[in-house]
Amino acid sequence: MTQSPKKIMIADDDPGIVDAIEMLLEFEGYQVTSTVDGATVLDMKEELPDLLLLDIWMSGEDGRDICKKLKQVDITKNIPVIMISASRDIKESAMAAGADDFLAKPFEMNELLAKIKSLTV
Amino acid sequence: MKNQSDLHFMQSENIFRTLIEESLTPVGLYVGDDLIIKVANKAIINIWGKGADVIDKPYFEVLPELRKQGVYKILYDVYNTGVAYEATEDRVDLVVDGKLQIHYFNFSFKPLKDADGNVWGVLNTAADVTELARIRQQLAESEERTQFALNAADLGTWDFNPATEEIIWDERCQELFGFRKTDTVKYKDALKCVHPEDAAYLNSKVQESIDPKLRKPYDIKYRTIGIENKHIRWLRAIGNAKFNDDNVCTRFAGTVEDITREIADQKALTDSEHLLQNITTAAPISLWMWNEEGNITYTNKTWMEWTGMAYEEIMGAGWLNAIVAEDRKRTADKFMADLAARRPYEVNFRILNKGGDIRWCIATGNPQYRTDGSFAGYIGACTDITEKTLAEHQLQLKNEELNDQIKQFEFVTGFMPVQLWTATINGELDYVNQRTLDFFGVEREKIIGPEWILHVHPDDRDDCAEAWSHSLQTGELYQFEFRLRDKDGNYKWHLARALPFITDGKIIKWFGTNTDIDEQKILQRQKDDFLGIASHELKTPVTSIKAYAQVLGAMLTKEGETRKAEMVLRMDAQVNRLTNLIGDLLDVTKINSGKLQFNKTWFDFNNAISETVEDLQHTTNKHKLIKEFTKTGEIFSDKDRISQVITNLITNAIKYSPYSDQIIIKTKMHEGQVMVSVVDFGIGIPADKTELIFEQFYRVSGNKEQTFPGLGLGLYISSEIIKRESGKIWVNSVEGKGSDFCFTLPVNNQRADN
Numbered sequence: 001m002t003q004s005p006k007k008i009m010i011a012d013d014d015p016g017i018v019d020a021i022e023m024l025l026e027f028e029g030y031q032v033t034s035t036v037d038g039a040t041v042l043d044m045k046e047e048l049p050d051l052l053l054l055d056i057w058m059s060g061e062d063g064r065d066i067c068k069k070l071k072q073v074d075i076t077k078n079i080p081v082i083m084i085s086a087s088r089d090i091k092e093s094a095m096a097a098g099a100d101d102f103l104a105k106p107f108e109m110n111e112l113l114a115k116i117k118s119l120t121v
Numbered sequence: 122m123k124n125q126s127d128l129h130f131m132q133s134e135n136i137f138r139t140l141i142e143e144s145l146t147p148v149g150l151y152v153g154d155d156l157i158i159k160v161a162n163k164a165i166i167n168i169w170g171k172g173a174d175v176i177d178k179p180y181f182e183v184l185p186e187l188r189k190q191g192v193y194k195i196l197y198d199v200y201n202t203g204v205a206y207e208a209t210e211d212r213v214d215l216v217v218d219g220k221l222q223i224h225y226f227n228f229s230f231k232p233l234k235d236a237d238g239n240v241w242g243v244l245n246t247a248a249d250v251t252e253l254a255r256i257r258q259q260l261a262e263s264e265e266r267t268q269f270a271l272n273a274a275d276l277g278t279w280d281f282n283p284a285t286e287e288i289i290w291d292e293r294c295q296e297l298f299g300f301r302k303t304d305t306v307k308y309k310d311a312l313k314c315v316h317p318e319d320a321a322y323l324n325s326k327v328q329e330s331i332d333p334k335l336r337k338p339y340d341i342k343y344r345t346i347g348i349e350n351k352h353i354r355w356l357r358a359i360g361n362a363k364f365n366d367d368n369v370c371t372r373f374a375g376t377v378e379d380i381t382r383e384i385a386d387q388k389a390l391t392d393s394e395h396l397l398q399n400i401t402t403a404a405p406i407s408l409w410m411w412n413e414e415g416n417i418t419y420t421n422k423t424w425m426e427w428t429g430m431a432y433e434e435i436m437g438a439g440w441l442n443a444i445v446a447e448d449r450k451r452t453a454d455k456f457m458a459d460l461a462a463r464r465p466y467e468v469n470f471r472i473l474n475k476g477g478d479i480r481w482c483i484a485t486g487n488p489q490y491r492t493d494g495s496f497a498g499y500i501g502a503c504t505d506i507t508e509k510t511l512a513e514h515q516l517q518l519k520n521e522e523l524n525d526q527i528k529q530f531e532f533v534t535g536f537m538p539v540q541l542w543t544a545t546i547n548g549e550l551d552y553v554n555q556r557t558l559d560f561f562g563v564e565r566e567k568i569i570g571p572e573w574i575l576h577v578h579p580d581d582r583d584d585c586a587e588a589w590s591h592s593l594q595t596g597e598l599y600q601f602e603f604r605l606r607d608k609d610g611n612y613k614w615h616l617a618r619a620l621p622f623i624t625d626g627k628i629i630k631w632f633g634t635n636t637d638i639d640e641q642k643i644l645q646r647q648k649d650d651f652l653g654i655a656s657h658e659l660k661t662p663v664t665s666i667k668a669y670a671q672v673l674g675a676m677l678t679k680e681g682e683t684r685k686a687e688m689v690l691r692m693d694a695q696v697n698r699l700t701n702l703i704g705d706l707l708d709v710t711k712i713n714s715g716k717l718q719f720n721k722t723w724f725d726f727n728n729a730i731s732e733t734v735e736d737l738q739h740t741t742n743k744h745k746l747i748k749e750f751t752k753t754g755e756i757f758s759d760k761d762r763i764s765q766v767i768t769n770l771i772t773n774a775i776k777y778s779p780y781s782d783q784i785i786i787k788t789k790m791h792e793g794q795v796m797v798s799v800v801d802f803g804i805g806i807p808a809d810k811t812e813l814i815f816e817q818f819y820r821v822s823g824n825k826e827q828t829f830p831g832l833g834l835g836l837y838i839s840s841e842i843i844k845r846e847s848g849k850i851w852v853n854s855v856e857g858k859g860s861d862f863c864f865t866l867p868v869n870n871q872r873a874d875n
Contacts, residue, residue, distance in 0.1 A: 014661045020668030027672050057657070086660040088761075089711075089718045106664035106700050109671035 006120045009049035010034040011041050011066070012084070013057075021053065024109055030116075038066050048079060050120045056085040056094060064097035071098035080119035082112075147249070149180075150233075152242035156180040156200065159242070168224070168249055170217035186216050196243060199230040203240045206230045210254050225254035279360075280374040281308060283331055294377055297356055298345050316344035316353065323358075331362045331370040339375060342384075355384040407503040409440075409486065413496055415460045424503065429475030445471045445479060452484075463488045463496060469506075481510040531555065540635035542573075544619065546628050548593045557635070562608025578604035578612050585617075596621050596628055602642075605635065614642035649710040656707040663703070667696050694740075705834040709817065712841045719759040719845065726753040726763075726795050727788055733764045734786055737771050744775050749787040753795045757869045762842045766850075769835035770799040770862045778803025778859065794848070794865040802859040811852050815840040839864075 008030045012018050018034045025032045033049065035041065038061035041052070052070070056063035063083055070076040080101075083094040088104035095102060101115050141148050147165030151158055158175050166175060175183045180196070187193055192213055199206050207229040214221050228247035232240045268291065270276075277294025281287075286308045290298075295306070298314045315323050323343045330339040339360040346353055360375025407427065410419035416437040424435055428443040444452055448470040459466035467485045474480050486501020531554060540557040544550050549571045558565060561576055568576075577585050581603035592599035599619040604612035619633030674689035711717040727750050738746050767786075774784045781802040788797050806814060813819050817837045843850040843864045854860035 014665070016662055016665035017668070020665040020672070024668045024672045027675060086657040087707075089716075092720070105660045106667050106696070109668055 005029055005031040006050040006116075007031045007033065007047070008051050008053065008116065009041070009044075010053045011038055011063070012036065012053070012055035013038070014055070017055070021112075024112075025116075028113060037061075038063065041066055042069055042073075044076065048076065050079070051116055052079055052081045054081055054083050054099070056083055056090060064094060064099075067094070067097045067099055082115055082119065147245075147247045149245040149247075150242055151180045151196075151200075151245065152233075154200075156196065156243065158183060165245070165247065168247065169215065184215065186214060186221060190214060196230055199232050200240055200243050203232045203234060203238070205232060210250050210257075224249060224251045226250060276376045276378050278374070278376055279358075280372065281327075281360075283370045283373060297354060297377055297379055298347075314345045314348060316346055319343035327373070330360065331373050333364055333368040333370060336362060336364070339373075342380065353381075354379055355381040407482075409484075409499070409501045409503065411460075411486070411499040411501070413498050415457060415499075418498070427474050427480065427505070428472060443472045445473055447471075456484075460499070466499070466501070479507075480505050481507045538637055540615070542633050542635070544631040544633060546593065546630070548589055548631075551630075560605070560607055576606050578606070580604075592619065592621075593631075596623075599631070599633065602638065613637060613639040615639070645713065649714050652706050652710040656703045656710070659703050660700070663696055663700055667693060670696065702832060705832060705838060708838045709834055712838065717841065717845060719762060721757055721759050723755045723757050724760045726756045729760050729764060730767055730786065730788055730797065733767045734771065737768060737775075740772075741775055744778070744782050744784050746771065747783060747785045749785055751787075751789040753788050753790055754868070756795055756866060758846055758866060759842075762846075763866070766839040766842050766864065767797065767799075769839045770797075773835060774799050774801035774803065774860070774862070777801065781859070791865060794867050796863060796865045798861055798863040800859065800861045805856040805858050805860055806852060806854040807856050808854075811854055814852065815850065 008025050010018050010021055010025075010032060011034070012021075013036050015036055018036060022032045022034055033047075038055075041054070054063045054067055063085075067081050067083060070079065070081065081099045082101045082103060083097075083099040084103045084105060084107075085091075085094065086105045091102045091104070100119055103112060103115065141160060142162050144162055145164055147168050148160065148162045149158060149165045150160035156179055158178055158180055161169075161175050166173065169175070169184060171183060181188050181193065190213060191211075195206050195208075198204070207227075209227050210225045211228065213224050213226050213228075215224050216222070226247045227250050228245065231244040231246075233242040233244055234240050275293070277291055277297050279288055279290035279294050282289070288306050288308055288311055290306070298306075298311060312320050312324060323341065326337070326339060326341045329335045329337040339358065339362070342355060342357050344353055344355055356377050357380045358375060358377045360373055362370050363372040363374075365371050407423040408419075408421045409417055409424075412418050417435055417440055420432070420435050420440070424430065424440065424443070425432060428435075430439070430443060433439075434442070438453070441449055441453055452468050452470040455468045456466055459468075465485070465487045467483065469481070469483050471479050471481055482503050483506050484501060484503040486499040489497045489500050491497045535555045537556065539554075540560060541554040542550050542557060543552040550569050550573050553565065553568050557568065561568060574582060574586060585601050585603050588601045589599055591597070599617065601617045603615060603617065605615045606612050614637070615635040616638045617633060617635045619631045621628040622630045622632055670689050670693045674686045674693070677683075677686035677689060708717065731748060731750070734746050734748060771784060771786065778784070778801040783802060785800040786797070787800070788795065790796070815836050818833045819837070840850045843866065846866055848864055848866035850862070850864040852860055852862045
């Protein structure tokens with residue numbers, strides 16, 4: 001436990017999701033930041049997270065576009081991205097946009113934790 | 122000797138000389154070996170054509186021409202033998218007037234003998250019968266000619282003597298009766314030759330003819346049978362009886378003629394006429410012959426049978442009486458007009474038959490001409506066309522009725538919001554209603570035929586054509602939803618439905634409708650959109666709830682509150698149920714909008730089924746899920762979707778078998794496809810519901826004690842998934858015993874879906 005806690009960023013326009021997952025991840029010992037505005041993700045310069053949970057359907061923004069842009073920028077392109085959507089049918093397009101993994105809502109929390117763990121080793 | 126002879130002569134001479142001299146009978150006396158003419162009266166000298174100087178001259182000197190004739194020998198024979206000779210109508214040729222002429226004589230040479238029996242002279246008497254002989258000869262010749270004529274005419278003659286009952290007849294006659302030529306025949310024997318059936322008739326006719334009171338003419342036909350050859354002949358006999366002043370028949374004579382052939386010919390003719398009559402009678406056609414004036418002179422039996430009229434009543438213009446009053450004058454006028462113009466006629470009319478029913482007839486005929494070209498009348502036929510007429514009449518009525526119905530139909534369909542059409546068995550439109558034309562904004566000609574498909578949205582065209590040709594081939598209901606381009610170029614959703622019109626087991630036509638379902642489609646899309654959004658929106662809070670529950674559960678576990686943690690776990694299970702319900706709704710919206718997606722990969726089929734079964738085993742303590750797997754290998758499909766189907770089937774099996782504790786899941790290869798079957802021992806499904814259960818929102822409606830939760834979507838989604846993967850799903854079920862849900866899937870279904 002000498003290691004500092006992993007930093008997870010949650011980007012979802014639904015405050016309920018953000019709140020619940022934040023609580024869950026913090027309970028699991030992660031350091032969590034969140035935003036309900038997808039556009040702010042791209043403004044990240046410092047304090048970069050170790051992993052990004054990115055919702056695809058966000059009002060005004062398509063998570064896949066954000067993901068693509070992140071993956072084009074040098075300082076953010078190595079941040080693992082797990083995309084989350086209510087529709088499992090768009091998994092392929094999410095992966096195509098550069099996501100490292102995909103979760104369909106509603107998902108089992110253990111599943112989420114397993115994916116985060118494997119991407120932040 | 123000479124002196125004695127002279128003496129005898131002298132004694133008689135005076136007495137007889139004058140007597141002999143004047144006798145009209147020729148007399149001559151020739152004496153001595155030289156046959157010296159001692160007496161020759163005038164009559165004999167006349168015959169000889171000589172003078173009185175013949176006396177005392179030798180006979181053959183006077184008549185040298187006789188030396189070479191028979192008479193020479195005869196005369197000397199008489200003189201030498203003393204045997205008298207008498208001749209009747211012997212021919213003797215005498216030179217008269219310097220010419221040798223034929224004479225016939227009845228003559229006698231009588232020897233004159235002395236006391237010792239020696240012949241001393243020959244007495245010659247003669248009668249010139251030349252004339253008689255000639256007449257007789259002429260008679261014979263004439264008879265011969267008659268006979269010849271009779272023979273030529275094959276006529277035999279007979280002559281019956283009523284007194285003797287004997288018949289004298291000629292050879293021919295005998296031949297006809299079959300007697301031998303030499304027989305003399307009694308009437309009663311002749312009767313024996315007559316055919317038994319004709320004998321009495323013949324006899325009665327003979328008796329009537331020879332009866333002086335009746336004196337009937339005799340002209341009869343009868344048959345004879347040959348005595349020896351048993352040959353049957355038909356004879357015609359004509360005869361006349363002759364009566365004397367005492368009114369007694371003295372003679373009955375006549376001719377007889379062989380008419381066997383005529384009778385045979387006549388019989389043949391009668392037979393063929395009979396045959397013709399039979400044929401014409403059997404034919405339902407009345408045949409006529411009319412003379413030049415248009416009067417009927419012949420008809421076959423048919424008209425009589427139709428009308429009950431007698432033959433005589435039909436003759437002339439009588440036939441018209443059978444025609445119903447309204448048609449009579451027209452028929453007669455038409456016929457007479459055609460007759461006057463000598464043209465073929467054809468006229469329709471109705472007759473009253475003998476049963477009092479009206480029959481429709483058509484009469485036709487053609488003018489006939491004799492060999493010399495003169496007009497002979499008409500030969501015609503009349504046919505009963507009642508059935509045909511009635512059928513045509515009915516057809517016409519039917520057509521009118523049909524036309525009325527079509528008009529009504531068009532009127533009704535005209536303001537109904539339905540495009541109505543009919544199509545040929547080749548699938549080409551042959552009728553559309555006004556509504557259709559209004560919708561497309563085209564002329565009827567542009568839509569009739571195979572062109573209609575061009576009005577279908579390009580994306581729908583192929584599937585539409587496929588569905589339509591499938592129905593055309595199978596005769597199954599055609600039902601298809603497509604977008605049709607209206608006159609403004611906008612596509613509107615329509616539901617096309619068509620059924621074949623079948624007559625006598627054969628498809629005649631297709632009747633179809635296109636119903637505007639655009640608004641429904643919009644509403645449906647709105648519904649699907651709503652469901653999609655709603656279920657998507659529902660998922661977000663569910664996800665949050667799950668997260669909170671998990672955190673809460675973990676916290677409580679950490680704090681040692683295991684009971685509370687357990688409750689949170691149950692809450693999570695309920696959230697999962699909610700998640701599944703939301704998932705089902707979402708799937709239905711996807712199916713309805715054609716957006717159900719498949720992420721296909723190769724996977725081991727049995728492993729996938731096994732994983733699902735094991736996951737589900739955790740959800741039930743009561744039921745034991747028994748796996749009976751046989752080798753299946755890998756298949757190319759959407760593992761999650763297949764798992765979803767298995768889940769649906771097993772959860773249903775659990776749900777609907779509350780009183781049993783076993784579910785059997787079997788897998789195997791079947792005809793190159795994988796096959797899964799989920800067997801339960803539950804309430805089962807009524808036979809009439811086994812098809813319905815795969816329909817959207819169908820739910821098993823149990824009685825009050827047995828209500829089962831659920832939206833009724835699981836089997837519908839499952840069946841859609843299997844169908845989309847080109848598999849088949851079905852159920853075998855016995856109500857009260859349990860169900861066996863099965864599905865098959867191709868191992869490698871490469872159909873491009875997405």
